[in-house]
Amino acid sequence: MRQWADFSVSESDGGKAPVLVLSGSLRVHSIGDLDSRLRALGGGYSAIDLSGVTDIDTTGAWLTMEFARKHGIEITGASERAERLFAAVGDLDEAEPKPPMRPFITRTLEELGDLVTNWGSGFVRTVGFFGALMATMGTTIVHPSRFRAKALVHHMQHVGVNALWIVGLMSFLIGIVIAQQGAVQLAQFGAEFYTINLTGRLSMRELGVLMTAIMVAGRSGSAFAAQIGTMKLTEEVDAMRTIGVAPMESLVLPRVLAAMIMMPLLGFYAAICSIIGGAFISNFALDIPFFAFLRRTQEVVPITDVWIGLIKAPVFALIVALAGCYQGMQVSGNAEEVGSRTTQAVVTAIFTVIVLDAFFAVFFTKIGWK
Amino acid sequence: MTDLNDDYSGEYPICVSGLTNAFGEHLIHEDLDLKVRKGEVLGVVGGSGTGKSVLMRSIIGLQTPSSGEIEVLGRNMMEPEDEDDIDIRSRWGVLFQGGALFSTLTVGENVEVPLKQFYPEISDQLRGEIARFKVRLSGLPDEAAFKFPSELSGGMKKRAGLARALALDPELLFLDEPTAGLDPIGAAAFDNLTRELKETLGLTVFLITHDLDTLYAICDRVAVLADKKVIAVGTIPELLALDHPWIQEYFNGPRGRAALAGKNDPQLEAAAEVSAECAVAAGESDNSSTTGA
Numbered sequence: 001m002r003q004w005a006d007f008s009v010s011e012s013d014g015g016k017a018p019v020l021v022l023s024g025s026l027r028v029h030s031i032g033d034l035d036s037r038l039r040a041l042g043g044g045y046s047a048i049d050l051s052g053v054t055d056i057d058t059t060g061a062w063l064t065m066e067f068a069r070k071h072g073i074e075i076t077g078a079s080e081r082a083e084r085l086f087a088a089v090g091d092l093d094e095a096e097p098k099p100p101m102r103p104f105i106t107r108t109l110e111e112l113g114d115l116v117t118n119w120g121s122g123f124v125r126t127v128g129f130f131g132a133l134m135a136t137m138g139t140t141i142v143h144p145s146r147f148r149a150k151a152l153v154h155h156m157q158h159v160g161v162n163a164l165w166i167v168g169l170m171s172f173l174i175g176i177v178i179a180q181q182g183a184v185q186l187a188q189f190g191a192e193f194y195t196i197n198l199t200g201r202l203s204m205r206e207l208g209v210l211m212t213a214i215m216v217a218g219r220s221g222s223a224f225a226a227q228i229g230t231m232k233l234t235e236e237v238d239a240m241r242t243i244g245v246a247p248m249e250s251l252v253l254p255r256v257l258a259a260m261i262m263m264p265l266l267g268f269y270a271a272i273c274s275i276i277g278g279a280f281i282s283n284f285a286l287d288i289p290f291f292a293f294l295r296r297t298q299e300v301v302p303i304t305d306v307w308i309g310l311i312k313a314p315v316f317a318l319i320v321a322l323a324g325c326y327q328g329m330q331v332s333g334n335a336e337e338v339g340s341r342t343t344q345a346v347v348t349a350i351f352t353v354i355v356l357d358a359f360f361a362v363f364f365t366k367i368g369w370k
Numbered sequence: 371m372t373d374l375n376d377d378y379s380g381e382y383p384i385c386v387s388g389l390t391n392a393f394g395e396h397l398i399h400e401d402l403d404l405k406v407r408k409g410e411v412l413g414v415v416g417g418s419g420t421g422k423s424v425l426m427r428s429i430i431g432l433q434t435p436s437s438g439e440i441e442v443l444g445r446n447m448m449e450p451e452d453e454d455d456i457d458i459r460s461r462w463g464v465l466f467q468g469g470a471l472f473s474t475l476t477v478g479e480n481v482e483v484p485l486k487q488f489y490p491e492i493s494d495q496l497r498g499e500i501a502r503f504k505v506r507l508s509g510l511p512d513e514a515a516f517k518f519p520s521e522l523s524g525g526m527k528k529r530a531g532l533a534r535a536l537a538l539d540p541e542l543l544f545l546d547e548p549t550a551g552l553d554p555i556g557a558a559a560f561d562n563l564t565r566e567l568k569e570t571l572g573l574t575v576f577l578i579t580h581d582l583d584t585l586y587a588i589c590d591r592v593a594v595l596a597d598k599k600v601i602a603v604g605t606i607p608e609l610l611a612l613d614h615p616w617i618q619e620y621f622n623g624p625r626g627r628a629a630l631a632g633k634n635d636p637q638l639e640a641a642a643e644v645s646a647e648c649a650v651a652a653g654e655s656d657n658s659s660t661t662g663a
Contacts, residue, residue: 027539028485028489028492028500028538028539029460029488029489029538031489031492031496032491033491033493035492035493035495035496036493039495057539057571058500058503058504058507058536058539058571059496059500059539062499062500062503063496066499081572084569084570085570085571087570088507088566088567088570088571089503089507090503090506333473333518333520334473334474334518334519334520335473335474336473336474
């Protein structure tokens with residue numbers, strides 16, 4: 001059982017001020033609420049008596065000294081150990097160096113200003129990063145021997161091959177949802193046969209590549225940011241620079257290229273899976289046989305839809321990989337930064353992909369690829 | 371284990387016996403024994419990879435040993451904790467090699483973490499004050515309490531780590547290579563600080579080090595880890611009297627002799643001289659026996 005620290009007041013004779021007697025164990029684990037009770041006490045004591053104290057550590061010493069100093073009184077009955085601790089703890093009488101705190105309004109305004117300038121400078125830096133990547137690509141074309149083929153294959157495996165299962169399953173399920181829900185609505189016009197057009201065209205044009213981009217942003221964009229960010233923290237990136245290896249060349253370029261190569265393949269694969277999902281559900285829910293669905297898909301989906309998907313894919317890949325690598329390279333300071341930069345990489349990547357997708361949709365319709 | 375001076379009859383805050391640690395097939399410790407005396411600074415030395423850090427991690431419960439008994443402050447570490455006891459972890463402080471400060475908290479907040487964890491009844495004000503004087507006790511300036519670890523130099527990080535290790539006024543202090551990576555002036559200052567804190571707070575210190583100057587300056591006894599065991603524990607002159615090849619190479623190598631010269635202790639030098647001669651003689655007899663055969 002803990003023996004809590006306590007105090008009592010002993011009235012001394014001869015009209016002198018009373019003495020505050022501390023007792024028990026004055027240690028950090030037994031100090032309890034002694035501190036707040038002492039602070040609540042008024043003054044008017046002649047001394048603090050420690051002779052009843054069984055044990056003391058720096059916390060107890062600090063508390064005693066602080067009380068004695070505040071009331072300008074003496075400490076009596078201190079053991080040798082207590083005296084030593086008093087000397088070690090020392091005086092902290094000068095004002096606590098509090099970090100400066102500005103008023104709420106100025107602080108908020110300043111934070112808003114910081115946010116806006118950070119957006120601006122962030123945009124400029126992103127463009128700069130993109131430019132540096134282009135320049136690196138240029139030098140790599142001139143000196144192909146400097147290209148990291150091994151790293152490229154490694155990242156292609158992680159971005160593409162390892163994502164096959166999850167992307168396939170996701171797309172298959174999306175295909176089922178589109179076909180099933182589409183059929184319910186189209187049946188109201190007696191046009192459930194158009195489910196095939198809906199599933200096929202939507203998968204090829206939009207959802208295949210868009211959902212894949214979102215999945216790759218979550219899987220690989222975040223991984224890029226975290227990997228590069230951790231390498232920044234452990235000074236690996238600095239080590240590379242001193243050896244003369246450009247991080248742009250060895251870290252960023254293979255990742256971006258891997259994503260750009262794999263995304264069209266993944267996007268096309270996702271669209272196919274989605275169509276298969278649609279055909280699968282139609283077989284049971286709509287009485288359209290599986291292979292009839294696939295044959296009809298071939299007839300109603302124009303080849304331009306496939307092109308649209310394939311054109312968008314590398315652009316989305318570039319955005320996802322660039323956001324991941326850029327945010328990773330911006331990491332500095334502590335572990336928390338890696339987390340926040342990773343989040344930022346995924347959020348900006350997905351947001352930008354969706355905005356661009358809207359532009360693409362309007363653009364391709366305007367040029368007549370309907 | 372050879373305890374070179376067995377007339378001690380006091381308490382042993384750390385008592386390790388028969389400790390075996392293995393990572394897969396790789397055996398780190400085998401039947402290791404070690405007793406740390408109350409109030410001493412015990413230096414633990416050994417070549418890289420002899421498991422000094424693993425020994426420390428086993429004692430503080432971060433690594434579950436394959437077998438063996440570990441008793442810390444009278445509590446058997448291999449058994450689950452009794453709820454009524456004061457948590458054993460509040461009775462020791464650990465300074466990790468890199469400081470291991472929480473990077474998202476300021477130094478002051480780092481010191482407050484163990485206080486908050488173990489003694490939530492302490493008021494915010496007192497906790498802040500404790501953190502402040504602990505920071506100062508560790509030899510850091512007051513304003514360091516408001517800095518983040520990333521804003522500190524290597525030496526300051528170690529001091530901040532020490533402040534956190536001392537937050538609960540522990541009885542035991544574990545230091546893992548406290549002077550590694552510090553400049554000689556900073557290292558000497560840290561040694562002094564360790565010694566002073568040990569004297570004032572009555573600490574028992576378990577100190578892993580490669581720094582020969584630290585060994586000579588502040589360690590009461592030195593434990594040598596080799597061959598998966600603690601091969602000897604004793605004062606440096608006592609160790610020098612042994613003719614184990616690693617001990618001889620360690621203390622009589624160029625760095626060992628330089629550290630000794632800096633110490634300027636004729637008694638120690640005499641001991642080293644004698645042991646070096648013995649080592650040479652032993653080496654010669656070895657040679658002659660091989661040539662003879």
